[in-house]
Amino acid sequence: MTNLHQLQVNAGATLGDIADLSVPLTFGNDPVAVAAAQQQVAVCDRCHWGRIEISGADRIRYLQNQSTNDFNSLQPGAGCDTVFVTSTARTLDLVTAYVLEDRVLLLVSPNRRQALLAWLDRYIFPADRVVIQDRTLTMATFSLIGPQSDRLLAALGGDPLLGAAPGTHCCQILANLKVRVAVGSGLALPGYTLCLDTSDAAALWQALTTAGAVPLGEQGWEQLRIQQGRPAPDRELTEEYNPLEAGLWHAVSFSKGCYIGQETIARLQTYKGVKQQLWGIRLQQPVEPGSVIRVGEEKVGKLTSVTATPTGLVGLAYIRTKAGGENLSVDVGDSSGQLVDVPFLSRELPGQN
Structure with missing residues (x-):
């Protein structure tokens, strides 16, 4: 991966270690890269994912x-x-x-x-x-993120897989390189996940950025993750919470047979036992993750993540179901906030109201 990292450093990247693997923390362009992911196309190095x-x-x-x-x-x-x-x-x-x-x-x-x-x-x-x-050390993974991902994929000789279901994947030739192209950016934004041999990683990164993808570092990914509502381990995904509380209904089958944890999840769904739910939250002042959330004098939840955006501070928080949901006004530490829906999360089975 040395060649890839050298390309990234030459483009302004500051590298750091995550899970003992080197990754671009920022390219010094976070606002531009985040805007590209939302409006055009960005590319994020996810080689540190397992x-x-x-x-x-x-x-x-x-x-x-x-x-x-x-x-x-x-x-x-x-x-x-x-x-x-x-x-x-x-x-x-x-x-x-x-x-x-x-x-x-x-x-x-x-x-x-x-x-x-x-x-x-x-x-x-x-x-x-x-x-x-x-296969972490022998395979590289990038995410193309943004509404112009289809155009960029086609420009490199690929098939944009228009209309295919999330997760649909196939091997394609992009810029003369063999790449597994999968529908989905990893966020609730359009895009693709690209997997290939590490020996070709630098060449593909060069082709993607030359074709117009704006490089997005880990700091930008984290901002988008929180804005989009994707829960992360050690933040929203811990042994304190179950998948239904974490808003991951889309990743749970209620019709399959037995699996580890199935009985508990089935009871939660059957008896409407989801006692807390993950929400987005807009904050008025800076506040640390882990802060208690209250409505009046009553404790109703906990802040798990927070990030600054061009339109203000946003975060993710678990809130007791009985306390309310979208548009609920709350106190978070010394700040105040309002709950908002976020696009990555699902709260019920498809077709339910």
Whole structure:
């Protein structure tokens, strides 16, 4: 990855380590890059995210038993978001899975790779025909983010996969390089996730930026993550919360059979037992994550993330369901705020009101 990092430094990147891997923290252009992701097209280096490959004849059955979404319904070329949870349905990580002909590729959060590798290995039994490999150091991943992603993909010789479902993926040739192109940017913004051998990473990055993609660093990604509402490990995804509280209904199948944590999640859905929910929040003054949220004298929740944007401070917070939802006015530490909906989160099954 040395060539990739040198290209990024030459473009103004400040590198730092996340989960023991080097990543551009900023290119010194955060406002421009965030605006490009929202209005044009940006490219974000996600090589520090974990890539875990599951192969073997029992791989689909194994994953069906280990996480919340329905792998039995997926054909090669399809993908989905899924959540790994404990036996009591507490959240370990939100993962994107891509089903290939002979294996499944999992894109996992940077600070969850080692924990998930250990977790997955723990549930392989002697009779299971399952092989787990860590591909993080041999595979690179970039996200194209923004409404002009289709145009840029086509300009490099690719197929924009117009109208395809999120997670749909295939191998394509972009700028004379073999790249797996998947629908979805990782946020609630249009775009693609691109996976390829690390030996070709620098050449693809150069092609993407030359074609007009604005480089986006980790600081910009974090701002967009919070604005969009994607929950992150150690912030919104912890063993204090379950996937329904975290607004990840789209990543949960309620019709599949038994899996780790299934009974608890089914009870929560059947008996409307979601006692707290994740919301966006607009803040009037700076306040630290972890601050208590109140309505009057009553404690109703906790702030989990906060970021500055050109239009003010925004954050994510868990709020007791009975306290209210969108447009609720709250006190957060010494600040005040108002709850807002954010596009990444889902709060019910499709078709429900």
